[in-house]
Amino acid sequence: MRETPVALPEVSGIITPDQVLQTARSIAAIQEPDGGVPWPDGHVDAWNHVECLMALTVAGLRDEARRGYAWLVRHQRPDGSWPVKMVGGEPAEAAGESNHAAYLAVGVWHDLLVTGDEVFARAMWPAVVRALDFVIGLQTSRGEILWQRDADEIPAAYALLTGCSSIYQGLRCGVLLAERLGDPQPDWELAADALGHVIAAHPEAFADKSRFSMDWYYPVLGxxxxxxxxxxxxxxxxxxxxVPGLGARCVSDQPWVTGAESCELVLALDAAGLRERALGVFADMQHLRHEDGSYWTGWQFVNERHFPHERSGYTAAAVILAADALSGATPGSGVFRDAGDHLVRVTDDCGCERARA
Structure with missing residues (x-):
């Protein structure tokens, strides 16, 4: 494991640079020989995989991150998507999710911000183009983006608010990357405008998943x-x-806080300028830290047990990205905050009063 010297995140009184590096090493420790970063059950999905690579990049574990990006290139399908689940390098679920594909653009833009390595960004560019073209191929005339295309290439019947909010960030990062590399993609920008308006003004466009906390904070985070x-x-x-002192619930109707949702909420709060709340939630969720630097996925606070009884790489990754956002340690620390630095132009296809005006 070769580590590139970097300024590691530090959030005073909450997490130290050494602890951040220890957490990054816990992610590297579960990376498979082919570069995939799996869930505790052994499957790899492109979205959580990219999140882990971003965290490795923040901590200076560049070789591990680059092996992970090579995994993405190797397993991307001709249509630009990835299987929902990969196990041992083989598809376990063949459908392709739109938000999984879109997140590659966030990861590559983040890598360029942190490392300044334009050669690597250019090498990844064809994969980003294929991925985002797959994504906008699932956009409706109103603007939402359907959540998947199944194994028979049939689009889903509905869109998901959390997924579309993440896709919005992916499209914006893709536009920025396109401009940096001198290959503008106006279709992505138009798609982002339509999607951003629907997220902000048309809740009826999405399946009702309001019991999940992600549907609450993701429109801000994205x-x-x-x-x-x-x-x-x-x-x-x-x-x-x-939940004061513990973090954020995953779902509203269960006494269960989760580390990944808590840290994503931290990122959303930071992006919204609510820094004190962000610091508070980040401090509260540290009870999930294990002595080896990894993080328990969640805590069932009625039974007082870790649930599920596992430590997940994606939770550790969310901790590192939140620490970077709060500390401003790397040039990529604003990748979530800056996702909202764009005036959404309203299209006339949704039929609402705002669009007609």
Missing amino acids: GAVRGPEAARRIDREWDTFV
Whole structure:
């Protein structure tokens, strides 16, 4: 394991640089020989895999991150997607999810911000183009993006708010990457505008998953909802999902806080300018830290047991990305905050009063 000297994140009184590096090493320790970073059950999906690579990049574990990106190139299908689940390098579920494909653009843009390595970004560019073209191929005339194309290449019948919010960030990162590399992609920008408006103004466009905390904070995290409306959105469900001293629930109807959702909420709060709340949630979730630097996936606070009884790479990755955002340690620390630095142009295809105006 070759480590590139970097300024590691530090959040005073919460997490030290040495602890961040230890957490990154816990991710590297579960990376498979072919470069995949699996869930505790052994499967790899492209979204969580990219998140882990971003965390490795923050911590200076560049060789491991690059092996992970090589895994993505190797397993990308001709249509630009990845199988929902890969086990041992083979597809275990063949459908391709739109939000999985879109997240590659976030990872490659983040890598370029942190490392400045344009040669690597150019090498990844064809894969990014295929991935985002797959994504916009699932966009409806109103603007939402259907959540998957199944094994028979049939599009799903509905869209998911959390997935579309992440896709919005992916499209914005893709546009920025395209501009940097001198290969503009206006179709992506138009797709992002339509999608951002639907996320902000058309809840009816999405399947009802409101019991999940991700549907609460992801429109802010992905960048489609910012400013006063972001603060109002956070306030509306704060007491539903945030458990003082423990972190954020995964779902509203279970006494279960999870580390990944807690740290994603931290990133959303930071992006919305709610720094003190972000610091508070980040401090609260540290009870999930294991002595080896990894993090338990969650805590069932009625039974007082870790649930599920596992430590996950994606949770550790979310901790590192949250620490970087709060500390500003790397040039990529604003990758979530900056996702909202764009005025969404309203299209006229959704039929609402705002669009007609």
